Amino acid sequence: MAIESEVLVIGGGLAGITSALAAADAGADTRLVSYKQSTLRNASGLVDVLGYTPSGDGPVVDPFDAIPSLPDAHPYRTVGVDTVRDAMAFFDAHAPRYQGHHTDANALVPTHGGTVKPTARYPASAAAGLASDDRDTLLVGFETLPDFNADHAAAHLESAGVPFDVRGVTVPFPGDLRAGAKVTRYAGLLDANPQVSVDGTERPLRLALATRVADAAADADRVGFPAVLGDDDPAGVRDALADHLGAAVFEVPMGPPSLPGLRLSDHLFGALEAAGVRIETGNPVVDADTTAGGVETVYVEKNGARIPNSADEYVLATGGLVGKGIDSDRDAVYEPIFDCRIAHSDDRYAWFDDDAFGDHAFAQFGVRTDDTLRPRDDDGAAAHANLRAAGAVLGGYNFAAEHSGSGVSIATGYAAGTAAAEAIHDE
Amino acid sequence: MAQEPHVVVVGGGSTGAGVARDLAMRGLGVTLVEQGNLTHGTTGRMHGLLHSGGRYAVSDQASARECIIENRVLREIATHCVDETGGLFVKRPEDSEQYFQEKLAGCEACDIPTKVLSGAEARQLEPHLADDVEKAIWVPDAAIDPFRLVVANAASAQEHGARIETHSTVTDVVVEDGAVVGVEVEHATGAGKRVHGTEGGTEVIRADHVVNAAGAWAGRLGEMAGVDVEVRPSKGVMTVMNTRQVDTVVNRCRPKGDADIVVPHETTCILGTTDEEVADPEDYPEQQWEVDMVIDELAELIPMLDDARTVRSFWGVRPLYEPPDVDSDDPTDITRDYFLLAHDDRDDLPGMTTIVGGKLTTYRMMAEEITDHVCERLGVTADCRTADVALPGSADNTALDDYMTEFGLRSPVAQRSVDRLGSRAGSVLDTDDPNPTICACEAVTRAEIQDAIEQSGTDLNAVRIRTRATMGNCQGGFCAHRLANELHTAGYDDATVRASWDELLAERWRGQRHALWGDQLSQAMLSYALHATTQNRGHDPADADTEIDFTAFDAGPLAADGGPEGAHGN
Numbered sequence: 001m002a003i004e005s006e007v008l009v010i011g012g013g014l015a016g017i018t019s020a021l022a023a024a025d026a027g028a029d030t031r032l033v034s035y036k037q038s039t040l041r042n043a044s045g046l047v048d049v050l051g052y053t054p055s056g057d058g059p060v061v062d063p064f065d066a067i068p069s070l071p072d073a074h075p076y077r078t079v080g081v082d083t084v085r086d087a088m089a090f091f092d093a094h095a096p097r098y099q100g101h102h103t104d105a106n107a108l109v110p111t112h113g114g115t116v117k118p119t120a121r122y123p124a125s126a127a128a129g130l131a132s133d134d135r136d137t138l139l140v141g142f143e144t145l146p147d148f149n150a151d152h153a154a155a156h157l158e159s160a161g162v163p164f165d166v167r168g169v170t171v172p173f174p175g176d177l178r179a180g181a182k183v184t185r186y187a188g189l190l191d192a193n194p195q196v197s198v199d200g201t202e203r204p205l206r207l208a209l210a211t212r213v214a215d216a217a218a219d220a221d222r223v224g225f226p227a228v229l230g231d232d233d234p235a236g237v238r239d240a241l242a243d244h245l246g247a248a249v250f251e252v253p254m255g256p257p258s259l260p261g262l263r264l265s266d267h268l269f270g271a272l273e274a275a276g277v278r279i280e281t282g283n284p285v286v287d288a289d290t291t292a293g294g295v296e297t298v299y300v301e302k303n304g305a306r307i308p309n310s311a312d313e314y315v316l317a318t319g320g321l322v323g324k325g326i327d328s329d330r331d332a333v334y335e336p337i338f339d340c341r342i343a344h345s346d347d348r349y350a351w352f353d354d355d356a357f358g359d360h361a362f363a364q365f366g367v368r369t370d371d372t373l374r375p376r377d378d379d380g381a382a383a384h385a386n387l388r389a390a391g392a393v394l395g396g397y398n399f400a401a402e403h404s405g406s407g408v409s410i411a412t413g414y415a416a417g418t419a420a421a422e423a424i425h426d427e
Numbered sequence: 428m429a430q431e432p433h434v435v436v437v438g439g440g441s442t443g444a445g446v447a448r449d450l451a452m453r454g455l456g457v458t459l460v461e462q463g464n465l466t467h468g469t470t471g472r473m474h475g476l477l478h479s480g481g482r483y484a485v486s487d488q489a490s491a492r493e494c495i496i497e498n499r500v501l502r503e504i505a506t507h508c509v510d511e512t513g514g515l516f517v518k519r520p521e522d523s524e525q526y527f528q529e530k531l532a533g534c535e536a537c538d539i540p541t542k543v544l545s546g547a548e549a550r551q552l553e554p555h556l557a558d559d560v561e562k563a564i565w566v567p568d569a570a571i572d573p574f575r576l577v578v579a580n581a582a583s584a585q586e587h588g589a590r591i592e593t594h595s596t597v598t599d600v601v602v603e604d605g606a607v608v609g610v611e612v613e614h615a616t617g618a619g620k621r622v623h624g625t626e627g628g629t630e631v632i633r634a635d636h637v638v639n640a641a642g643a644w645a646g647r648l649g650e651m652a653g654v655d656v657e658v659r660p661s662k663g664v665m666t667v668m669n670t671r672q673v674d675t676v677v678n679r680c681r682p683k684g685d686a687d688i689v690v691p692h693e694t695t696c697i698l699g700t701t702d703e704e705v706a707d708p709e710d711y712p713e714q715q716w717e718v719d720m721v722i723d724e725l726a727e728l729i730p731m732l733d734d735a736r737t738v739r740s741f742w743g744v745r746p747l748y749e750p751p752d753v754d755s756d757d758p759t760d761i762t763r764d765y766f767l768l769a770h771d772d773r774d775d776l777p778g779m780t781t782i783v784g785g786k787l788t789t790y791r792m793m794a795e796e797i798t799d800h801v802c803e804r805l806g807v808t809a810d811c812r813t814a815d816v817a818l819p820g821s822a823d824n825t826a827l828d829d830y831m832t833e834f835g836l837r838s839p840v841a842q843r844s845v846d847r848l849g850s851r852a853g854s855v856l857d858t859d860d861p862n863p864t865i866c867a868c869e870a871v872t873r874a875e876i877q878d879a880i881e882q883s884g885t886d887l888n889a890v891r892i893r894t895r896a897t898m899g900n901c902q903g904g905f906c907a908h909r910l911a912n913e914l915h916t917a918g919y920d921d922a923t924v925r926a927s928w929d930e931l932l933a934e935r936w937r938g939q940r941h942a943l944w945g946d947q948l949s950q951a952m953l954s955y956a957l958h959a960t961t962q963n964r965g966h967d968p969a970d971a972d973t974e975i976d977f978t979a980f981d982a983g984p985l986a987a988d989g990g991p992e993g994a995h996g997n
Contacts, residue, residue, distance in 0.1 A: 059968075105981045114969075148912075152916075180863055348944065
């Protein structure tokens with residue numbers, strides 16, 4: 001007996017979550033199955049829409065303004081700029097800790113390598129750090145955290161021409177944290193704020209940290225730390241440090257494991273539960289039964305058994321090459337569940353560019369859809385009437401070069417989830 | 428003589444570094460110049476086999492005998508560079524029984540220890556060998572880290588007074604009165620160049636003798652001196668796997684051919700190779716068929732290789748040489764022996780000697796012969812000691828266990844550090860500061876990175892070869908920026924750091940291009956995304972020609988509302 005729902009979303013990244021939320025909001029009985037940890041833990045936690053054009057121009061000031069000029073095959077063109085706006089508003093409603101919705105303009109956010117990155121939405125924790133804000137800045141790094149070298153980031157930001165004075169200082173993290181500690185360990189300690197001993201004096205951790213950087217921060221209007229400032233209560237950690245320092249406090253987004261990304265993932269999974277979406281994580285969808293009428297059943301592999309899952313409408317949001325929604329071998333590129341068509345050259349050596357940041361064909365690998373996000377078959381028609389695709393499993397855009405990954409996931413997830421729910425109402 | 432004779436050695440590969448060490452230990456003044464970093468040429472681009480001699484036991488027994496002698500020497504003087512894996516010559520049903528017997532007899536004739544294993548015994552040693560492997564000959568092959576070996580030779584030369592100049596290109600050979608009297612070198616400088624030693628400018632280095640150990644580039648140096656050195660560069664692919672599918676060197680027991688060896692190397696296995704003559708050692712095609720062939724052919728020995736993950740491929744160019752009268756058509760026919768070209772006798776040009784051909788395993792023996800020759804020409808009498816004195820890092824190996832205890836190093840990270848550093852572990856790892864892991868794939872800590880930067884200057888690729896940082900599964904995806912951070916900590920300015928960081932990313936990408944399918948394509952996409960989006964290195968505003976108009980972008984909701992004092996928009 002199959003597990004049944006009206007809408008089944010396959011994939012638990014930003015696209016899958018948004019699809020499921022949109023479908024549930026529209027009244028559909030929705031289930032979400034996801035396999036691996038969300039790729040949000042790899043992302044910075046910034047929610048970008050479009051930072052650079054496909055030809056490399058940018059940073060783009062107004063991403064919405066640039067969307068109509070994108071190539072026809074781009075997923076933004078498939079859903080249209082109005083849907084992108086609706087989708088971002090939908091995201092804003094579900095992610096109250098995110099800012100940037102007061103303007104169409106991108107923000108430029110300093111990141112851990114010392115560049116600035118264009119993005120449409122940013123977590124509140126990064127809001128005081130924006131590069132267009134001309135307040136003088138101190139960056140603080142920790143000796144034990146080699147991903148962020150504050151002094152190097154400051155020098156790099158100066159090379160980037162930021163309109164403020166920026167300096168960096170590296171301090172030992174108060175207390176006794178071993179050199180290889182994970183970012184979640186720093187965050188957990190800052191949440192708990194235990195007493196730590198510094199130079200023989202017992203103090204709460206947050207105060208001890210602020211004391212340690214106070215001299216360096218004397219001339220700064222704002223102080224940036226690597227993104228480890230709390231997991232459960234990041235606002236509380238920032239406020240306490242800001243009080244102690246007499247300056248605004250912000251986080252500099254970092255690479256994996258990204259605490260802002262994990263916070264967003266946790267928050268959105270909470271929103272899914274609140275919306276009544278049933279969630280199953282940890283098991284992959286491995287196969288599907290299809291007929292001329294569409295997808296009948298998909299199979300979730302669990303402890304060696306194949307559990308059938310059936311729904312009226314399906315959303316494929318399994319991710320791209322990173323999330324393994326798209327896979328490959330020496331001869332071909334394929335979509336493993338439905339065997340959707342993936343356009344690619346037969347010549348493996350045409351899949352990449354010789355320059356590390358060149359125009360890589362592999363970065364655009366993915367399923368191509370009709371204008372309702374249904375994957376096309378070899379003849380260009382919708383392969384299955386009740387299957388839509390969203391997020392990085394889609395082809396035709398290079399999210400890494402464009403800085404458009406989150407925006408495409410949100411826009412196409414919203415469109416696919418909404419369309420799936422509407423299809424049920426229409427039946 | 429008022430001052431000891433001075434010799435310039437051109438080439439920072441195994442031969443050049445070995446010659447520099449030998450000359451310096453015999454009391455001569457030495458300057459070694461290398462156009463890139465150490466091992467820039469062929470030495471840094473080989474599969475890391477320390478030959479037992481077994482490969483040559485049928486075709487070239489003189490080479491086989493040299494190999495087994497030097498194999499034993501290097502196990503003593505370079506312990507921290509050698510992984511005593513042992514090796515197998517594996518026979519499949521279609522491989523010739525007669526050749527198997529010839530191999531066995533040849534090894535015995537050359538004093539190479541052997542043991543014949545049944546198919547079952549071979550699979551007990553290496554469980555992933557194919558079921559139909561019939562039998563195998565065990566020989567004392569080993570794996571050797573060419574980077575560590577060359578760095579240790581250069582360090583030893585330096586300890587004995589030699590000057591080592593990397594990133595210094597020879598632009599002319601100075602000939603006066605019909606004799607070579609020195610070289611003119613251009614030292615690299617500027618933000619885009621990695622520097623170490625003398626920075627910038629042209630220097631004429633005078634010498635009583637010049638040793639041309641430039642490998643595939645030896646012909647160019649010869650040209651500058653007006654002599655003909657006909658090096659015939661031949662390329663070969665090496666494909667790096669993501670794990671050690673075997674812990675023993677696996678050779679196919681058949682006459683010379685392509686794609687017949689797997690060498691376990693550190694955390695990886697290296698598959699090799701092909702043999703194709705190329706016109707230019709710096710510009711030759713790196714081709715898909717070569718990668719596919721080594722995988723497909725070697726999967727006949729180790730079937731799991733067929734769909735195993737490779738992390739990259741790289742190519743090396745053998746600087747083959749054959750005397751002008753031999754004229755082989757096929758590069759596989761060209762001898763692997765080495766040749767000492769005494770240009771005084773050969774070309775009536777005193778003051779310069781060229782060494783070409785040869786192989787890493789016998790680098791020390793080659794260095795000894797050429798050093799003997801140079802000493803004889805310069806009237807110096809001194810004995811060679813390079814076979815008896817251990818290299819830096821391999822001295823006093825009983826101390827290794829003590830280091831493990833002293834630093835509380837029982838973790839896998841520490842184990843790997845001590846393996847790499849050998850007897851230098853104590854001085855390198857003895858730090859009071861926090862010592863976080865920088866490269867998690869290869870377990871390299873900050874102290875080791877900082878030590879390598881101190882040795883090699885601003886070249887992160889030189890740091891890479893000394894430490895293995897960025898050489899694991901992620902190919903620098905998760906740690907390239909950390910290495911850049913460490914370079915900044917060592918005192919280099921941002922422009923220099925960014926240039927070196929870019930070079931590291933470019934070098935890592937070059938090899939990964941040949942491994943872009945399956946898991947490694949997934950990994951490459953992740954690395955690309957991290958570098959291009961989170962770090963925005965693809966559009967780094969610091970590298971951009973035009974300045975960003977920061978006022979056009981969002982300065983934050985507070986600024987939009989009137990904002991805090993000093994904020995943009997207020």
